[in-house]
Amino acid sequence: MEGISKAFPGVQALDKVSFRLRAGEIHALVGENGAGKSTLMKILGGIHRPDEGTVRIVGKPCSFQGPREAEAAGVALIHQELSLFPELSVSDNLFLGREITGPLGILDKGAMRKKAKALLARLDLDKEISPETRLGDLSLGRRQEIEILKALGLEARILVMDEPTSALSDTEVERLFAVVRRLADQGVGVIYISHRLDEIFQLCRQVTVLRDGKLAGTGPIEEMDRAGIIRMMVGREAGEYFRPTPHRPGREVLRVEGACLEGGAGGRRRLVEDVSFSVRAGEVVGLAGLLGAGRTELLEGIFGARGGRFRGKVFLEGKPVTISSPREARAKGLALVTEDRAGLGIFPDFDVTRNLTISSLSRFVRGGILRKSLERRAALEAVEEWNLRVPSPETPITALSGGNQQKIILARWMLTEPKVIFLDEPTRGIDVGAKAEIYKRIDDLARRGLGIVVVSSELPELLALADRVLVLCEGRLTAAFDREEASPEKVMAAAAPGGMEMET
Template structure:
């Protein structure tokens, strides 16, 4: 039997960062035209390896072969020239440029001495037609929500017409409908012979699409398996090196008094045909309770949390009662002072201080507890950071490690730790496990359950319905800014939630 042609071969690839070996002697191959999934916990080395393949990282040990030829890439442009493109998990867009300008950045279409904006707009629009989504080519990227920005990244990669396409968590911010659209595009690419390397923590996606699955753990290659010869349970076990216990949450929670009462909350949408991002939303939240908000993209989940946190672009209408008293927050600092904390959906833009260390990111909101007479005491600050690192199980070489050196999941843990240090009464979590692996998710679920049992009141949104069903005591469903239903735990089902999220009269 003829050996399959190889598109990629890694031989003893090793990558070292200060204090950390991200990859150690990784060797495996990828066949031409194959859909090859790369699985592993956050920090396993998946994204590092893909950055080497796409020319983002050029300083490493070992060898890499493309179509049988040894290559040493000098940058991303060199990778693109030999047919390799990547869709990054962390968005790499210029917010002040238009969608079309981002897609063709560095590859602009010109007409003589001038840019041909019309041609770029037209080409971008055709890419979005291929993705079956409605995004204006001329809209500024900063005006888009995370999910639409993710689709811009996908369109950007598709525009390169590459032979090898790397997808790093491409569905992390997409709705179920958008995921299905993406899968149709992926199938077309496979039919055209494109080799796809796919990183995802979602086992359903991995087992739906893969030809083979490679598992990395702690920077090492564990095993490469044919999809039909393994199972999600085996892959998960190989990823974490242990069995993941079934998460059983919510039972016997002692729910206390109402701490937050929202009455007829509305959020104007100036200049939009719908007029309202949120309209007449009313609900309550009690101590020791997790309330989830479900809904499709654009339903108003993030806008609701921003309105509660004093972070919405336009002032909300209606009434917010905190501990029985009416409150009005003009700035997130006001909400923080009142005992409300929020972990944002967009970790990179709104959550991280990218030039700071792990320690600084964790303590930035609570420097007063580490200060004496207005002077920060380094010992106190370091002690506080180490305490949070231990409590949430952050994987880092030290508290002084740059935050950007951590995996996405560990960055998210640092942001959660930062807000927990403010000792809030109400914690708002906007899609908190986006891009977090299965092992870290289970750990975060246990943290959320523990905080809830200690009396914290929690509101959580998620793009994954099973996550809401696992975490929540109640689930409220939004559709186009309106509350269309409320479900108790004995009424939970994905089918019922989707019915409420897509009501014809919403």
Template sequence: MLLNLEKISKSFSGVRVLEAVNFDLKEAEVHALAGENGAGKTTLIKILSGVHTDYQGVIKLGGEVVRFKSPQEAAKKGIVAIHQELSLVNQLSVLDNIFLGREIRKRPGFVDYRAERKKAQEILEGLGLRLNLSEPAGFYPYSIRQMIEVTKALVQEAKIIIMDEPTSALNQAEVARLFALIADLKKKGCSLIYISHRLEEIYRLADRITVLRDGQRVGTSLTSELPPSELVRWMVGREITQQFPPYFAGGGSEKLRVSNLFIPDPSGLKRWVIEDVSFCLHQGEIVGLAGLQGSGKSELFHGLFGSLGQKIRGEIHLDGRPFISHSPQESIRKGLALLTNDRQAAGLIPSMNVIRNITLASLKKFSPRGWLQPTQEKRKAQEYVEKLRIKLRHLDQEIQTLSGGNQQKVILAKWLETEPQVLLLDEPTLGVDVGAKHDLYFLMNGLKAAGMAIALITSELPELLAMADRILVLHRGKIVAELSHEEATQEKVVQAALGGCLQEGQKTHENGKLHARQLTGHEKNVR
């Protein structure tokens, strides 16, 4: 056995988060570590990779007892982790980030930049990326930064690579390249610990699966011997027979109308990321937005929310009244809320506790006449903890100590507390486990039934097809297709997102949109 973790236990502030957990890893194996948010997965891999040094239990590497005092010490022994939350320094160049703390040196005091550049380019090209290595890492979108994190691990030529939700922000092409890389690493004798909430990834990649629940090991099994239904039951402690809630058609009065919207590139390039876009959103309706990386989906949400200031052009009406927001504060006041796809950069304040993060966007409600009322804040935060099943030790806990999925639930609670008329959700289930996703889907349906207008971006097509009343597909900043719930299929959405024409049976409407016409009974039978 290459690696053994024996009876690993860990506490934070007297609260046990891991209890006598056993885990092992063979050579040239992909071993999946599964469990709900807050199950202890991230804590376990942080112990293994030298982030957490205060724990009980024994780690054996190749039969030798080891106890790492830092990630650098773990890396020297061949163990490298790609954490769910990115650790890049956005102000440093891509090259400096890749080799930070492990520079290639010609001689003491002199970095061999030519050797670094050559090695980085080889790995990036293997991942299908051509980047300007001198550009600051923060210049690139989240998905590219995630691939830079993967490159950081690969340059160290590790024996054991830990991947914590590595595909959470990647598109299908990037995921395919990552999976090919994992297969290649395995052939070369590298072992991987793989954490993901996407069951299809676990069953595609893993040789074995270990499940944690509430800080304890539930079991370990060969992937081929563990049916998905049993895996879910191990993870959540209950049987989930239906992942998505039953669909019901929504739609009432018009809440949001967007006409001829243009949004410039936020990075400063002289181009439109959104060009001549028009659509509407109704009360009690979920409208999905689909498109590849760079199609402009997220920029559209930020433009509507006021994150981009006064740079946008076009007409927007909210509840029938002209609406152009110049700031998020103005949008919140008028009933528009945005859950972003990058919770660390724009969703939470890490050093604040759970209570403060939940009430942050609605402080006026809790501070009549300018005096904050902590008791009311705490009561409201507790309501959301129970409603959204947020796992935490106590309400005063800093949000940065929560698992990624529970952080996401806190951010959602923050926006729900503003009581929005229109809710923009950009990847709301990012890094969220299967049980929590199930809860969020039912919550979204409940908000829809209560009359809220919801616009939804998600990279998971089954989620989009199950939840949306209509799907708008963007390609290079333009809406190229609009499909109803009944008409939408994965093939149609992907084809439109790639810029292709839809199959026979569809026609072009005004504003460049494509709509599927109603199929006849004979056509349905043929299909």
């Protein structure tokens, strides 16, 4: 890709960017959200057409009129949100839209299964996954592998992977890396987009950094270091991102006693069992644990988002409360920033203004009529206060980067004037620059007297943000650490099944 430029209304997304990929190379593409990574890859994938510049594949200039032309040239994009159908079999998913038929046009299931088995064997998966397996019965990591196989079925020689590990466990990540390395050994060029710099150093040979739509740097990974990449991404030193400062907690604002939550198969399994904790005004409490430990379920249960399956006592500012729905939780001063930003956090059909105000629309009603001028004024104030990078409040929310979307969700909840806010994976899938802003916002909110509970799978992040760390394992509280005594080793020991148990 040479001299690629692309502009959208009010935004120069790419400005003369060049990018090169060799056969068999795993090449990292990094940058802040909004740096132009997705736009560059959408041009490669035929989704967008460049305003300037040339795309060449094996030296041949290409001007794709759409994704199918890019696929025919050997380009396959694997997006963060997988495009598979869980109710169909592995084989049906692999050949959806390009089914194999016999002479009379009848679907040849046998031929599809045979070819699916050959594709599975290409990545040494044929002994673990059957073509007849229902996709929904596979783990998320296995589904990711099926998405890769689907690309291989298109004879892909260039594979673009966008944040492929954002929802995978450590074991699944290692397995995915083995698959990607095997692809590279077979001559496939892999473009790997990730905000997780440790993954890039572990997996990639080459790295290209974009900043504000321009090429900030490119080179072999062995010539780079973490601080240098971050500096290229945002123009600041790595040390600026993590400045943990202790808070001075005040009165107790939330207390939970004996929290239990039924769930799992048939609703018979305990997802959370007998968990008690408290949060004080101006305090950040971290919830640590492995995937499936019950952290999200605990917060959603307290918030009334798990129906009637939550049991336990909840006290707000010392008074017992009953919360049976998110609406009740909001009315009583609780807020929840969900881990599923795309699915549950934003309202994709609305613009920035309505995404900011939708939880507090009653504030803008006068005489039974919604005053849009008041709503827009509040949105403009939030845009300025939260440093939102948007062309206007009327911009569609889906046009924004993940970091800006997350700040909008936080700003929306602050308009409801909560006493306690739950933040579930608040920095998942956003770049280091946006993370720094979120960290500062969390610190600011604590200093303004909010009680804050943070769930994060990034342990260094949690240890830096939290005044206290609570550890869950298989739905139970196994340890609690003050800021000074918390360490990665202690937290992980308490988070692992069979590790240390909290004394009662």
